Amino acid sequence: MVLLSFDIEEFDMPFEYGKDISFADQISISRAGTIAILDLLDKHQIKATFFCTVTFAENIPDLIERITKSGHELASHGYYHSDFKLEHLLQSKLRLQELSGKEITGYRMARMMPVDEKEIEKAGYTYNTSINPTYLPGRYNNFNISRTFFTKQNVLQIPASVSPFIRFPLFWLSFHNLPLGIYKFLAGWTYQKDQYLNIYFHPWEFTDLNDVERFGFPAYIRKNTGQKMIKRMDSLITWMKYKKYSFATFQEFISTKTKAN
Incomplete structure (x- = not known):
């Protein structure tokens, strides 16, 4: 199964690069990217999970309705993207349930930062997917954590996919910067080894980020954004469907694994 997911959030990333961006622009840029994603998923008739x-x-009630009515899964990415308190775990779950009318069972911490599994369990989540089991300079070193899903504190932990052996990450940055053929090779290798893929992206990647004065992003973040990103994602999904990979939400994946056991 391909667990395709998107971290939809207020676009606050320019702050990390010393740039100011209004709240209205944070919302409008991520909104435009979310629409592009939903249009792609509609085109290919596949389901995904939106954290x-x-x-x-x-700020996007119409898109929340579109996500849920289209059969996609809604999960929590916290209350705010750049502020975290332990109470936000439960508060975000309850508020998203109120806004969507759907049960929220999954959590992903902003920027894949560590989160206490005991607190995840106390907040009532079924699964946590806040782990990238690789080394990313300046962010984390998770070489000691399992590449594939495992249970901790009665919560299913579903790490982001990395390749076998060398643990090359298959997350959004590698998708932007690797030649598409190499990314597909690594994705195929990992899928065959693990029988699933957990790969994630963001809505703002599907918008043009090439204005350095406005956003301050280095070349490795700007590369293949906007229309190029839409085309690359379209190509990736087309290739995966050709390979007969199935697509599923996290809830569907967990249901399948539970039945298998």
Whole structure:
């Protein structure tokens, strides 16, 4: 199964590069990218999971409705993207349930930062997918964590996919910067080894990020954004369907694994 997911959030990343961006622009840029994603998923008739902050969800009620009515899964990405308190775990779950009318069972921490599994369990989540089991300079070193899903504190932990052996990450940055053929090779190798893929992206990647003065992003973040990103994602999904990979939400994946056991 391909667990395709998107972290939809207020677009606050320019702050990391010393640039100011208005709240209205944070919402409008992520909104445009979310629409592009939903259009792609509609085109290919596949389901995905959207990890959403409460702040973003409150500003896009029509898209939250479109996500849920299209059969996609809504999960929590916290209350705010750049602020975290332990109480946000439960608060974001309850608020997203109120906004969507759907049960929220999954959590992903902003920027894949560590989160206490005991607190995830106390907040009532079924699964946590906040782990990238690789080394990313300046962010994390998770070589000691399992590449594939495991249970901890009665919560299913579903790490982001990395390749076998060398643990090359298959997340959004590698998708932008690797030649597409090499990314597909690594994805195929990992899928065959693990029988699933957990890969994630963001809505703002599907918008043009090439204005350095406005956003301050280095070349490795700007590369293949906007229309190029839409075309690359379209190509990736087309290739995966050709390979007869199935697509599923996290809830569907967990249901399948539970039945298998």
